[in-house]
Amino acid sequence: MSKVALGLSLAGIRGDAATLAAVARRAEESGYDSVWTNEAWGNDAFTPLGVIAAVTSRLGLGTAIAQIPARTPATTAMTALTLQQLSGGRLTLGLGASGPQVVEGWHGVPFRQPVRMTSEYLAVLRKALAAKERLEFAGSIYTIPYAGADATGQGRPLRSTMPPAPGTPILVAAMGPKNVAMTVAEADGLLPYLWSPTRWSAAWGETLAKAPAGFQVAPTVLACVGDDLDKCRDQVRPRIALHIGGMGSKKTNFYAALVSRYGYEAEASHIQDLFLSGDRAGACAAVPDELVDDLALVGPLERIADQLAAWRDGPVTTMIIEPADLSMLEPIASLW
Known part of the structure; x- marks a missing residue:
């Protein structure tokens, strides 16, 4: 690395x-x-x-x-x-x-x-x-x-x-x-x-x-380190839901647009609808495991070490880690 x-x-x-x-x-x-x-x-x-x-x-x-x-x-x-x-x-x-x-x-x-x-x-x-x-x-x-x-x-x-x-x-x-x-x-x-x-x-x-x-x-x-993968995912889900659902309006939300370009258009729209309707818990629950694993480092330390392999192959020069x-x-x- x-x-x-x-x-x-x-x-x-x-x-x-x-x-x-x-x-x-x-x-x-x-x-x-x-x-x-x-x-x-x-x-x-x-x-x-x-x-x-x-x-x-x-x-x-x-x-x-x-x-x-x-x-x-x-x-x-x-x-x-x-x-x-x-x-x-x-x-x-x-x-x-x-x-x-x-x-x-x-x-x-x-x-x-x-x-x-x-x-x-x-x-x-x-x-x-x-x-x-x-x-x-x-x-x-x-x-x-x-x-x-x-x-x-x-x-x-x-x-x-x-x-x-x-x-x-x-x-x-x-x-x-x-x-x-x-x-x-x-x-x-x-x-x-x-x-x-x-x-x-x-x-x-x-x-x-x-x-x-x-x-x-x-x-x-x-990032969230822990033995329980599901709990780790749940700890970062609110941050992802906040940005996709709440950092902007339905008309203008750069985060939702980005995730849509990744191929998660239906998921982003659903998260936004729930968040903007006031159902924040529902918006968090609507963030799929696949999206969490794609955007965050979660789980036991050994699993995170394996996840990092994907980051090595791209253009990233610095990873700014935001720990739970x-x-x-x-x-x-x-x-x-």
């Missing part, structure tokens, strides 16, 4: 700074290459990385993901430059467009066309991180300095006062075909969720074949 790095998702891990620091130290000591934070409409993705940077020395720090509509490109650049300075350059910046329910319902800004928005965001972000010149950009979504009808006219191009970090890897959580194609062309890597090591080429293959050398593919992978509980942190690391 030497070609695939091991990451740890901190999704769902809550607590004070001491708790977070202890988890980060355990991850570093047991051999994880990186830890990854996320955000939806609760905690933010960046603040925990400052704590982790202070108590670790080699562990990579990643956001999987930080929401593009939540911050201007310049704000993300300032945050990334600060974390790169504090951590000695260990940050990988993972970004995503999120969806209309969160963008408009929580952030209170319009949900814009994801491909164009992400492309422009990346362009502005790279200029700001390079800090070679004053920041100027004229796009259909972002214009810097701002020149809208309500502008004061006093804005002027500025250049960051922080040390530049042009080599900061930028990964994008794209799932739709057009957004993945843009990511392959303009970003440093892809951050998929609900990745299938056996069916990925049905959804991603043609586009990923065009990826340049060094392009990263870093899926977040649900922290007792599984070291056993999973032992497989590496």
